[in-house]
Amino acid sequence: MPSRRDSLRALAGLLALPAAGWAAPPAPATRRSGHLIAVGGAEDRERDRLILRRFVELSGGPRARLLVLTAASADPEGSWAGYQRVFAELGAQHVEPIDFRSADEAHDPAAVERLLAADGIYISGGDQRRLMAALWETPAARALHRAFHLRGACIGGTSAGAAALSRQMLAIGEPALRPYRDAVSLDIGLGLLAYAIIDQHFNERHRLGRLLSAVALRPDLLGVGIDEDTALVIERGRAIEVLGNGAVTLLDGRQMRSNVRDTDPEDPLQLLDVRLHLLPAGSRFELTDTDTDTPQPPPALRRTLELLVRPGPIRG
Amino acid sequence: MPSRRDSLRALAGLLALPAAGWAAPPAPATRRSGHLIAVGGAEDRERDRLILRRFVELSGGPRARLLVLTAASADPEGSWAGYQRVFAELGAQHVEPIDFRSADEAHDPAAVERLLAADGIYISGGDQRRLMAALWETPAARALHRAFHLRGACIGGTSAGAAALSRQMLAIGEPALRPYRDAVSLDIGLGLLAYAIIDQHFNERHRLGRLLSAVALRPDLLGVGIDEDTALVIERGRAIEVLGNGAVTLLDGRQMRSNVRDTDPEDPLQLLDVRLHLLPAGSRFELTDTDTDTPQPPPALRRTLELLVRPGPIRG
Numbered sequence: 194m195p196s197r198r199d200s201l202r203a204l205a206g207l208l209a210l211p212a213a214g215w216a217a218p219p220a221p222a223t224r225r226s227g228h229l230i231a232v233g234g235a236e237d238r239e240r241d242r243l244i245l246r247r248f249v250e251l252s253g254g255p256r257a258r259l260l261v262l263t264a265a266s267a268d269p270e271g272s273w274a275g276y277q278r279v280f281a282e283l284g285a286q287h288v289e290p291i292d293f294r295s296a297d298e299a300h301d302p303a304a305v306e307r308l309l310a311a312d313g314i315y316i317s318g319g320d321q322r323r324l325m326a327a328l329w330e331t332p333a334a335r336a337l338h339r340a341f342h343l344r345g346a347c348i349g350g351t352s353a354g355a356a357a358l359s360r361q362m363l364a365i366g367e368p369a370l371r372p373y374r375d376a377v378s379l380d381i382g383l384g385l386l387a388y389a390i391i392d393q394h395f396n397e398r399h400r401l402g403r404l405l406s407a408v409a410l411r412p413d414l415l416g417v418g419i420d421e422d423t424a425l426v427i428e429r430g431r432a433i434e435v436l437g438n439g440a441v442t443l444l445d446g447r448q449m450r451s452n453v454r455d456t457d458p459e460d461p462l463q464l465l466d467v468r469l470h471l472l473p474a475g476s477r478f479e480l481t482d483t484d485t486d487t488p489q490p491p492p493a494l495r496r497t498l499e500l501l502v503r504p505g506p507i508r509g
Numbered sequence: 510m511p512s513r514r515d516s517l518r519a520l521a522g523l524l525a526l527p528a529a530g531w532a533a534p535p536a537p538a539t540r541r542s543g544h545l546i547a548v549g550g551a552e553d554r555e556r557d558r559l560i561l562r563r564f565v566e567l568s569g570g571p572r573a574r575l576l577v578l579t580a581a582s583a584d585p586e587g588s589w590a591g592y593q594r595v596f597a598e599l600g601a602q603h604v605e606p607i608d609f610r611s612a613d614e615a616h617d618p619a620a621v622e623r624l625l626a627a628d629g630i631y632i633s634g635g636d637q638r639r640l641m642a643a644l645w646e647t648p649a650a651r652a653l654h655r656a657f658h659l660r661g662a663c664i665g666g667t668s669a670g671a672a673a674l675s676r677q678m679l680a681i682g683e684p685a686l687r688p689y690r691d692a693v694s695l696d697i698g699l700g701l702l703a704y705a706i707i708d709q710h711f712n713e714r715h716r717l718g719r720l721l722s723a724v725a726l727r728p729d730l731l732g733v734g735i736d737e738d739t740a741l742v743i744e745r746g747r748a749i750e751v752l753g754n755g756a757v758t759l760l761d762g763r764q765m766r767s768n769v770r771d772t773d774p775e776d777p778l779q780l781l782d783v784r785l786h787l788l789p790a791g792s793r794f795e796l797t798d799t800d801t802d803t804p805q806p807p808p809a810l811r812r813t814l815e816l817l818v819r820p821g822p823i824r825g
Binding site: 370371372396397399401402405420439440444448450460461462463464465466467468469470471472473474476490491493494 | 778780782
């Protein structure tokens, strides 16, 4: 693994020179602050396309350099073809696919440079385990971190791509009616979202039970359930917004008392004092005092959101 | 409506004399403290029959005078036949059906006396609106109150019978993916449970959205979601216990901030800081200090349970 100093030196070089292989458009004018867009799957691609439109906007607009990362998909060409069409319709001028089938491919310097130079990277759905099998501890994964943390790129992910944004990733989950310890299996994700566990297709697939199971295992992390065609937009360290047609359910178990350590793996769990926040599309909260037009969250929600927007360590 | 003094005088007479029409077994030896058993529907009648067994026990045992109240059912004879068999198998010696098709029937003094003399009354499933259409503001409904409050009878209810135990009753509810104001319609129930709204078949029918809708409308009341083959047993003013195969979900919205007054009736609701407690079967909490073997609830749950076990006003 390169040292942090090596990484920063390499990065400095990359920032100074356009990455090879790009049409090298001028960088967007505004300094981006780094956004994550976690999408619950099945985002609208035909009508308003509100979520994908916001991804283009937060990446810097029509001239932003966008990548569609299809490594989670079993059919990367098909996945790319769908996004190619819709991003073109939305006016994005520089959109390319990027794919990794193996860790070998995720060591390819040319691919890494493309990630480092991107203004926005959209991670398709599929299987989060396939994605992480290719990217885990690779230069490509580190490039995603540097793009987000150092260049303020916008990283979006839908369905499996959303699940993989977090550090502790919900890898497998049973459709649990009620939470139990073995309802979920956690694995390591990309770690761009450090203090949350994301579940997608949340209300549509009735996943409260499995997300509560995850929160029982890791009460230090927020459970984040995102409905289909719904996005949680996180502005690093500052604000959150919910877009689309559903809601985001936040489960804060930091005050919780549970019996997760005392029960058998398939026994139903007792969970006392979970704080639940339901944020439908249109919800927006700032955690800074600069924008007085945006509602300040009430105290319990503020504590939850402070954890949600907190950037994790850069893994570069 | 009779005055409270009249009611008490009538009651004193009933306590002194066996009610007409009964086989007049001796009253159970132990002074009962008054239990409610709210069952989420589909309680086991073939295997352990844990819930129905507990109903018999809390009513006073095999010699208790039990009634099966079938007024919620579209098929009262069929409903009674099922319970007649299972209660006989459980050794209950004095079980009779009681039914009300109309408010007229619920004014029948003989029926009222049977309710007043019962040690346990089990309210069948069906439709809680049918039940209340027959019982609302009738002597029979008041007799249920007196049996519970003054004689410490055990009142059980399953499915519609559970929903009707509360004062604010979930009369109609959409299978809402996400809460919205018009997802539920509240009506007046029996009022034996004064500070809660019960929903049944809770996890099986994915009713979190509709129960949250009810809590949004009435944040002063606890949302109580009861799974199938699961019972919430409430010992008046003292303790709660969960029996059966599922869990009870408690939603305490008293700290909640919501936009329920500012949205259109079908808009998704924003609900901030709902306290959720998930109590699987086997959970038991005492609110008094007398029994040191039973776990004391943590503070947030204690506040929730204090509301749940609080007896409402007697409506007699």
